[in-house]
Amino acid sequence: MRDGRGRRGVPVGVPRRTAHPGSRVVRRAGRAAQYAALLAYLAFLAFPLLWLLSTAFKPPRELGSSHPTWIPRDPTFSNFRQAFDEQPLLRAGLNSLLVALAAALIAVLVATPMAYVLARRRTRLARAVSGWVVVSQAFPFVLLIIPLFLLLKNLRLIDSPAGLVIVYVVWALPFALWMLTGYVRAVPRELEEAAAVDGAGRLRTLVSVTAPLLAPGIAATAMFAFVTAWNEFFFALVLLKTPERQTLPVILTHFIGAEGVADLGPLAAASFLATLPSLVVFAFVQRRITGGLLAGAVKS
Amino acid sequence: MFSKRVKPRRFGAGPLNLVVALLLVLLAACSSDSSDSRDDGRVTLRFQSLAWQDESVAATKDLVDEWNATHPGVKVEYVQGSWDSVHDQLLTSFEGGEAPDVIHDASDDLADFAYGGYLADLTGLLPQRLKSDIPARSWATTTFGDGVYGVPFLQEPRVLIANAKWLRESGVRIPTPQHPWTWPEFRSVTRQLSGDGRFGVAWPLREPVSATLNLSLSAGGRLFHRGDDGKVTVRMDTGDEVVPRTVHDQVNTDHSAANSTLGSGGSDTLPGFFAGKYAMVPLGFSYRQQISQQAPEGFEWQVLPAPAGAAGLTQGVSPQTLSIAEDSPHKKEAAAFLDFLLRPANMVRLALGDWMLPTGTAALKDPALHTPDHGWATGTALAGHLVPAPAQSVRGYPEWKDKVATPALQEYYSGAIGLGELRRRLEKDGNLVLARYQR
Numbered sequence: 001m002r003d004g005r006g007r008r009g010v011p012v013g014v015p016r017r018t019a020h021p022g023s024r025v026v027r028r029a030g031r032a033a034q035y036a037a038l039l040a041y042l043a044f045l046a047f048p049l050l051w052l053l054s055t056a057f058k059p060p061r062e063l064g065s066s067h068p069t070w071i072p073r074d075p076t077f078s079n080f081r082q083a084f085d086e087q088p089l090l091r092a093g094l095n096s097l098l099v100a101l102a103a104a105l106i107a108v109l110v111a112t113p114m115a116y117v118l119a120r121r122r123t124r125l126a127r128a129v130s131g132w133v134v135v136s137q138a139f140p141f142v143l144l145i146i147p148l149f150l151l152l153k154n155l156r157l158i159d160s161p162a163g164l165v166i167v168y169v170v171w172a173l174p175f176a177l178w179m180l181t182g183y184v185r186a187v188p189r190e191l192e193e194a195a196a197v198d199g200a201g202r203l204r205t206l207v208s209v210t211a212p213l214l215a216p217g218i219a220a221t222a223m224f225a226f227v228t229a230w231n232e233f234f235f236a237l238v239l240l241k242t243p244e245r246q247t248l249p250v251i252l253t254h255f256i257g258a259e260g261v262a263d264l265g266p267l268a269a270a271s272f273l274a275t276l277p278s279l280v281v282f283a284f285v286q287r288r289i290t291g292g293l294l295a296g297a298v299k300s
Numbered sequence: 301m302f303s304k305r306v307k308p309r310r311f312g313a314g315p316l317n318l319v320v321a322l323l324l325v326l327l328a329a330c331s332s333d334s335s336d337s338r339d340d341g342r343v344t345l346r347f348q349s350l351a352w353q354d355e356s357v358a359a360t361k362d363l364v365d366e367w368n369a370t371h372p373g374v375k376v377e378y379v380q381g382s383w384d385s386v387h388d389q390l391l392t393s394f395e396g397g398e399a400p401d402v403i404h405d406a407s408d409d410l411a412d413f414a415y416g417g418y419l420a421d422l423t424g425l426l427p428q429r430l431k432s433d434i435p436a437r438s439w440a441t442t443t444f445g446d447g448v449y450g451v452p453f454l455q456e457p458r459v460l461i462a463n464a465k466w467l468r469e470s471g472v473r474i475p476t477p478q479h480p481w482t483w484p485e486f487r488s489v490t491r492q493l494s495g496d497g498r499f500g501v502a503w504p505l506r507e508p509v510s511a512t513l514n515l516s517l518s519a520g521g522r523l524f525h526r527g528d529d530g531k532v533t534v535r536m537d538t539g540d541e542v543v544p545r546t547v548h549d550q551v552n553t554d555h556s557a558a559n560s561t562l563g564s565g566g567s568d569t570l571p572g573f574f575a576g577k578y579a580m581v582p583l584g585f586s587y588r589q590q591i592s593q594q595a596p597e598g599f600e601w602q603v604l605p606a607p608a609g610a611a612g613l614t615q616g617v618s619p620q621t622l623s624i625a626e627d628s629p630h631k632k633e634a635a636a637f638l639d640f641l642l643r644p645a646n647m648v649r650l651a652l653g654d655w656m657l658p659t660g661t662a663a664l665k666d667p668a669l670h671t672p673d674h675g676w677a678t679g680t681a682l683a684g685h686l687v688p689a690p691a692q693s694v695r696g697y698p699e700w701k702d703k704v705a706t707p708a709l710q711e712y713y714s715g716a717i718g719l720g721e722l723r724r725r726l727e728k729d730g731n732l733v734l735a736r737y738q739r
């Protein structure tokens with residue numbers, strides 16, 4: 001106020017312009033259209049999950065109906081019961097959770113310092129590494145699986161969740177690195193320079209200034225690595241032999257037979273349950289992502 | 301000083317320690333002793349089964365338990381496999397020397413593994429009882445070169461699942477295995493059953509090649525011809541035209557077959573079938589399990605044989621098989637387990653669990669497979685007409701199927717191309733593909 005400006009930056013004493021009633025209507029209509037588009041998009045995104053939920057509660061005779069309904073006419077828990085009776089879903093879910101959490105944590109711990117170096121050091125080597133990261137995404141995993149299998153066998157890590165974690169970290173690392181490099185570039189260098197001017201060493205600057213500002217990016221990357229590992233099927237199928245160690249995606253395929261024939265009800269019930277941890281993790285991490293990249297970084 | 305311009309967030313020892321601690325806990329939880337604890341003198345066999353339906357998994361596990369209870373020296377570990385990606389999974393396991401001792405698969409997937417040296421030749425391993433119990437035509441599905449690389453034990457014919465009430469009310473002749481419909485008669489019946497937005501038949505032809513080739517055998521079709529030099533060429537003769545032409549004409553000329561199901565899988569046609577939109581659906585015999593579960597109360601359905609041609613009810617199949625890995629150090633024990641698992645009574649249990657037919661002649665005599673319930677008797681009557689799928693030993697067949705035959709047949713069935721163009725593509729383009737594999 002002391003500089004002659006009001007709370008919203010409007011000079012004191014200058015009358016605020018009032019909007020024309022017509023433009024207000026247009027603005028409201030535009031906002032309504034935005035909300036409608038957003039709702040339509042949300043409905044589009046939510047459709048598979050809601051349909052899965054609906055299918056999970058349908059008895060077999062409703063699954064074969066040519067007039068499927070959103071709300072099951074005769075809802076039943078039998079699909080869930082059958083799914084749990086036929087397959088060790090809880091144990092597989094726990095296996096998946098452990099492997100996915102470990103893969104996500106290790107991936108971000110490894111990728112964060114690497115991403116920092118790639119973002120801040122614009123050397124030829126850094127550019128080559130960045131290029132390689134992009135190229136490596138183009139390799140089909142069938143190409144990698146046999147060498148990986150032999151490598152893990154020599155390390156005695158076949159049929160070991162630890163071996164699977166290593167594969168998932170390696171698999172997630174290029175994309176995690178690419179994501180985090182972008183986040184590091186979004187942190188203004190000036191902040192680090194200011195910290196340096198104030199006497200902070202490189203490590204102190206990294207830990208106290210850069211890392212907190214990267215937290216949303218790290219959270220998003222961890223989320224990506226978690227979901228990738230949580231959903232992955234083929235490596236888990238090939239690498240884990242002992243039934244007690246198998247992960248959820250592998251167990252889910254046990255509801256599918258030759259030529260794609262499926263035990264649809266139990267499959268839908270188990271698949272719906274399998275999506276829940278990802279949703280929970282996303283809901284938890286989302287707060288960090290939307291918390292604002294640079295919120296509170298600089299005093300106003 | 302430091303905090304005058306920059307307000308750092310705490311990201312210090314607390315959270316970092318928490319992350320490291322959590323990581324250590326996770327790694328400890330993930331790490332496991334992967335070494336085999338098989339030093340008790342017992343032989344341990346790993347048996348990867350692809351049984352997936354509740355009853356067949358239960359039957360297989362029960363049989364494994366029975367074996368383990370009666371054979372203290374040889375323990376069998378049941379491992380649940382998955383039809384999804386089984387080829388890639390086995391290939392990786394073979395390459396890595398970690399394949400299961402006993403392998404469940406389908407005969408049309410075995411050629412690569414057999415020629416690749418990954419599977420044991422069972423010729424000298426199997427008991428005479430088992431060899432003579434399974435007919436030669438079934439053994440032909442697992443014979444590659446001079447060796448036998450799998451025991452064919454379950455198979456399913458393609459049948460017509462029909463709306464019984466609709467058929468009864470229409471007054472058409474109901475076919476039996478002894479007096480099946482001919483292909484022209486089938487076309488005429490479907491025409492008779494169609495009208496008012498309803499169709500006589502719905503062909504689920506998302507994978508048109510195996511359905512077409514296997515059914516074409518009934519009309520004397522062969523398509524693949526092996527020359528004196530051992531090389532295989534594609535040639536579309538009169539017999540090869542019967543089935544494709546029937547389907548094409550039903551869809552495009554008579555409008556007695558639903559155009560919309562041509563791109564569908566078998567399960568996708570069931571809702572329309574239950575709703576009375578289609579009178580018949582050609583499906584694999586094991587689909588009866590889904591139909592019995594999902595059909596609405598009071599819905600009457602019955603199993604009819606597929607139409608017959610110049611070669612009668614003959615049709616091609618790719619049976620489910622059990623093989624032994626070449627790398628297995630316990631081949632004799634594995635063969636003994638196969639002998640146990642495939643005793644006639646056990647083969648019947650496996651067949652009933654999977655709603656399929658056993659290959660064994662003794663098992664096929666079991667009264668449980670001759671009941672009219674759920675069409676078992678009709679299916680069992682077809683068992684003698686099942687022969688190896690025509691292309692399963694042809695090298696280059698997968699590429700021919702994916703790149704040439706599938707798109708060509710899809711276009712022909714939808715009416716986009718004619719029979720001449722179909723023949724040109726199957727023969728000319730197809731032989732170019734096969735030639736690359738036979739140089």
